[in-house]
Amino acid sequence: MASRKTGIYGRQAVAGWLFTAPMIIILGLFLFIPILMALYVSMTDWNGNGSPFGGSQTSFVGAENFTSLFTEDGLTRQTFMQSIGNTFYYVLFVVPLQTATALMLAIVVNNKFLRGKSFFRTAFYFPAVTSGVAIATVFLFLFSNTGAVNGFLGVLGVDGPQWFSDSRGLLHLALNAVGVGDNPSWAQGQIFGRSLWEWLSGPSVAMCVIIMLAIWTTTGTFMLLFLAALQDLPVEVDEAAELDGVSPWQKIRLVTIPMIKPAVFLVVTLGLIGTWQVFDQIYVMGKGAPANTTMTPAFLSYSQSFRSFDYGSGAAMAFIVFLIIIGLTFMQRRLMDEDRVSRRTRRAIAGRAAAAQRGSNLVGAAPSAGGDPR
Amino acid sequence: MTQRLPTADRTAGRRPAPRTKGRDPEDRGVSGKKIAAYALLLLFAVLYLYPFFIQIAASFKDDPQAASSPLGLPNPVDLTAWKKIFGVGGGASVPITTWLGNSVLVTLVVTAARVFLDSLAGYALSRMHFRGRGFLFATVLAVMAVPGVALLIPKFLIVTQLGIFDTYSAMILPLLVDAAGVFIMKQFFDSIPVSIEEAARIDGAGPFRIFWSVILPMSKPALITLTILSFQGSWNEFSHFLVVTQSPEYRTLVTGLASLTSGELGSGTQFPLKMGAALLTTIPVALLFFAFQRHFVRGAGEGGVKG
Known part of the structure; x- marks a missing residue:
């Protein structure tokens, strides 16, 4: 700012463009242009043969790939709607459980008397930094028919399920248990090509493994985020609460949580964004099987394109996922902009959010908030 | 990105070290709370670390042993999976x-x-x-x-x-x-x-x-x-x-592991081999993580003392 003289300004302009040129070229060539190309492909019926751009085997179909996902009876709509339903249940379980677990761990780890803080912090965060594919492989082994989980359940005298081939929905199982038969007459109405009964399946047993995997890998990141917010709280509040003689539980519920509300909102929106990005785990753990009960919209857009060679429809699905995630991201950024978030928390979160949005594995800028509470 | 910046406000939050000491007797009084907190943290530490232990152990078992006793240490130790990974002794079946x-x-x-x-x-x-x-x-x-x-x-x-x-x-x-x-x-x-x-x-x-x-x-x-x-x-x-x-020669550890795991490369569960490959995928990032974890803790600590 101090140097706003024309000569320097001119030289700086050249240098500025030179310094940013690699970024502009890479992002332009591998992000902006491809997105426009995909937008065009989403309005064609390209099947992978020839060129999608003006090739003789490809025709322009307008918005048909988008509208048919919602209106045209058929396998594609059914699978797409099932993937939406799966994601709904996935969100319903993952977001509350990961938020609550992360908050609980953060509050306990933040205790002043605690020794070995950094050990626990590291232990909880470690799954978040490792490869999603590697961890999914480990979970395949843990939950295999003769794996550790069923071995452990066997010790307790419980016969574990065949986790990855069990497509029964939890809610169906619960309804069956209270005497509701399969496909009752009140649940046969069709919504987007699926019966109400199908919509009410709940997550399948196989999906439950992916839900557990997601919670297990993400809580560490969110715990660090909560820790940053907790360390930001003025000590006086804590002190006042203790002088007033409230119980620890009351203190958490009436003092701590309301004061870190912005962080809670952020964890929830980051969690929501993350749940729409699930891909690696689905690829490794069955590619949507059994019976499409672990299919997610993101994975379906991939398999529709690269396995069924219906690139137009796959690109249309990808754009729907894209819009949903962008919408959630802007919601999250508005929350961050609000002044209620302290500067430090916001800074810690910015890096983390940036990293989180890039990858399937909620990565987090390890240092930004990982940098130690003691 | 910011571990140097937050020192000011962080010390503000952390300064009351004397207060903490002052409250110690009170804390000692509620040792039940302490035990509960440690128990909870230990339980979660086991939940978060035991899968990695199982992974390491399984890579030193043979296929039948990995299936019959998935929970404990390998007994006897079997190096077949690791030999396959590094192509020692009779050609690698998997080009890890x-x-x-x-x-x-x-x-x-x-x-x-x-x-x-x-x-x-x-x-x-x-x-x-x-x-x-x-x-x-x-x-x-x-x-x-x-x-x-x-x-x-x-x-x-x-x-x-x-x-x-x-x-x-x-x-x-x-x-x-x-x-x-x-x-x-x-x-x-x-x-x-x-x-x-x-x-x-x-x-x-x-x-x-x-x-x-x-x-x-x-x-x-x-x-x-x-x-x-x-x-x-x-x-x-x-x-x-x-x-x-598309070609196998461009596979990385992660994409190779995914193809191995999702069954594109041959038969059988081969869990020891998969666990070994997954471990190999995890190790570099783990080393980096643990090395720099210390670095960051130290850096933040110095900032804190100064304030």
Whole structure:
């Protein structure tokens, strides 16, 4: 700012463009242009043969790939709607459980008397930094028919399920248990090509493994985020609460949580964004099987394109996922902009959010908030 | 990106060390609470670490043993899986060393390029005055919101149009710059006082010289952060490599492991082999994580004491 003289300004302009040129070229060539190309492909019926751009085997179909996902009876709509339903249940379980677990761990780890803080912090965060594919492989082994989980359940005298081939929905199982038969007459109405009964399946047993995997890998990141917010709280509040003689539980519920509300909102929106990005785990753990009960919209857009060679429809699905995630991201950024978030928390979160949005594995800028509470 | 910055407010929050001591007797009174807290943390530590133990143990078992006793230590220790991985004793059935080579190559190139190019762009966006800077930065922020899973088809399209499908170029070029890294560096450079460059400028140093010899040496914390993020991001990258390559010779540890796990490479469960390959995939990032964890704790500690 101090140097706003024309000569320097001119030289700086050249240098500025030179310094940013690699970024502009890479992002332009591998992000902006491809997105426009995909937008065009989403309005064609390209099947992978020839060129999608003006090739003789490809025709322009307008918005048909988008509208048919919602209106045209058929396998594609059914699978797409099932993937939406799966994601709904996935969100319903993952977001509350990961938020609550992360908050609980953060509050306990933040205790002043605690020794070995950094050990626990590291232990909880470690799954978040490792490869999603590697961890999914480990979970395949843990939950295999003769794996550790069923071995452990066997010790307790419980016969574990065949986790990855069990497509029964939890809610169906619960309804069956209270005497509701399969496909009752009140649940046969069709919504987007699926019966109400199908919509009410709940997550399948196989999906439950992916839900557990997601919670297990993400809580560490969110715990660090909560820790940053907790360390930001003025000590006086804590002190006042203790002088007033409230119980620890009351203190958490009436003092701590309301004061870190912005962080809670952020964890929830980051969690929501993350749940729409699930891909690696689905690829490794069955590619949507059994019976499409672990299919997610993101994975379906991939398999529709690269396995069924219906690139137009796959690109249309990808754009729907894209819009949903962008919408959630802007919601999250508005929350961050609000002044209620302290500067430090916001800074810690910015890096983390940036990293989180890039990858399937909620990565987090390890240092930004990982940098130690003691 | 900010581990140096928060010292002021962090110490404010942490200062009451004497108070903590003052409350010690009270804490001792509620030792039940302490025990409950430790019990909970230990339970979760087991939940979070035991799977890694099982993974390591399983890689030293043979197939039947991995199935019959998945929980405990290997007995007897069986090295078949590791021999297969490193191709010792009778030909590797799985070319894991090729995958490892690809992972190392891609990760090193991408990390080096990102650290340099992200810093370069971040510095320009933070310091230089030129028309369009605001627009560029807004674009970087927008790009950060673009989800990777929505880019699979776009990446496949551009790579085929450029004629580089199924090459190292396709694997590496699109990853050379990342918007999040540019953002992190820009934020960091914003925190360095402008006056530092003034002296160098008066001495007649050009923009690149100032960036290279004055600013970068001051930016170690942010550079370390960016190195870790880039290394981890490219080492763990999966979906990008999945759509821009096809031939087995371009598999990285992660894509190779995925093909091994999802049963594209031969029969049987081969869990020991898969656990070994998964372990090999995990180790470099784990080493980096543990090494720099200490570094960060130390850095933050120094800041705290000073305040």
